[in-house]
Amino acid sequence: MTTANPTTTTLTGPPALAPLLARGALLSPLKRPRPDADFPRTRLVLPGLRVDLARLAAYERVCGFPTGADALPVTYPHVLGFPSAMRLMSGRDFPLPLLGLVHTSIAVTRYAAMPATAAYELTTYVEGLAPHRRGTEATVATEVRADGEVVWESRSTYLARHGSAKASGPAHGPPAPASGPAPLPTHREWRIAGDVGRRYGAASGDRNPIHLHPLTARLFGFPRAIAHGMWTVARCLAEHGTPDATVVRAEFRAPVLLPGTVSYGAEGGRFELRGDSGRRLHLSGEAGPYPAA
Numbered sequence: 406m407t408t409a410n411p412t413t414t415t416l417t418g419p420p421a422l423a424p425l426l427a428r429g430a431l432l433s434p435l436k437r438p439r440p441d442a443d444f445p446r447t448r449l450v451l452p453g454l455r456v457d458l459a460r461l462a463a464y465e466r467v468c469g470f471p472t473g474a475d476a477l478p479v480t481y482p483h484v485l486g487f488p489s490a491m492r493l494m495s496g497r498d499f500p501l502p503l504l505g506l507v508h509t510s511i512a513v514t515r516y517a518a519m520p521a522t523a524a525y526e527l528t529t530y531v532e533g534l535a536p537h538r539r540g541t542e543a544t545v546a547t548e549v550r551a552d553g554e555v556v557w558e559s560r561s562t563y564l565a566r567h568g569s570a571k572a573s574g575p576a577h578g579p580p581a582p583a584s585g586p587a588p589l590p591t592h593r594e595w596r597i598a599g600d601v602g603r604r605y606g607a608a609s610g611d612r613n614p615i616h617l618h619p620l621t622a623r624l625f626g627f628p629r630a631i632a633h634g635m636w637t638v639a640r641c642l643a644e645h646g647t648p649d650a651t652v653v654r655a656e657f658r659a660p661v662l663l664p665g666t667v668s669y670g671a672e673g674g675r676f677e678l679r680g681d682s683g684r685r686l687h688l689s690g691e692a693g694p695y696p697a698a
Contacts, residue, residue: 411447413448416451419488422487422488422612426491426495426613429503430503430504432502433504436501438501439567440534440536440541440542442534442541443500444498445496445499446531447530448528448529449492449529450528452526453526454485455524456481456521456522460608461477464481464484464608464609467605468640469639469644475521475522476518479647479651480638480639480642480653482525482527483513484608484611485527489547490561494506494563506564508562508657509564510655511559511562511653513653513654514558515557515650515653516555516650517649517650519556525550526549527547527548527549528548529546529547530545531543531545531546532545537564540566540568541567542562542563542564543563543565544561545563588670589670589677590672591679591683592670594666594667595667595668596664596666597664597665597667598664599664602636603618605635606633611635615627615631618630627662629663631660632662632663634660637657637678637687638653638657640669640678641669641677641678642692644676645676650694651693651694652695652697655688655689655691659680659686660687661678666680667687668680674693676691677690
């Protein structure tokens, strides 16, 4: 693997997602993923970023957060950083194919409440690649600053499945035992409408075809459209609640078919989303104060 010094590219505005999705789709067949491949060292910096309050309100409504609050929901900075992440992952120098890439986990630290009307600087970069029992996993980092101080940061992992990974390699996000973890106490049952993928896509800009319509989802092997993973974790956190300074971790276990019925379970700082009468674990996570007591 070659090495390269990090470079910084300053953006004048958020990248447009539709062309990036198209570029990533066209380049995907040319990619040969492997964990020791080189990856882009560019840090994308977007200064002077301000939140579109109308889109924020649409996001809050579809995810179940209260609308009109002064502070951003804990998951919303991921939406702000997603176009920059897509610019990196759709590039020719990113070694994993965008088509079929699976968001497997996210870890968020918010150091303070983030006013919706403030100006922010957003930095996004690929932190590295790692072997996974099913292929190669990339970690993409996003940092949000206000007045020069980091107020929010995340690490998301994305998996490209391929057959060359060694079975003995480290398995990030290890599978649950065959019997599965015991369900958490159920607090809510949610009937998810078939248009949630389209509504979340409109609010977030993430219009991946697997989320929009059964016909386009079938092209990628799904019987119906599936909910965005980040919608599932946002919906859980809207119900769970988080302090101003908080740490959140979530693993995406299985897709949620739309329309569908799921149960939200929680105990202490842990939360989960289950389907199929509790037998299928879709999402597991935990949220707590920062720093930990």
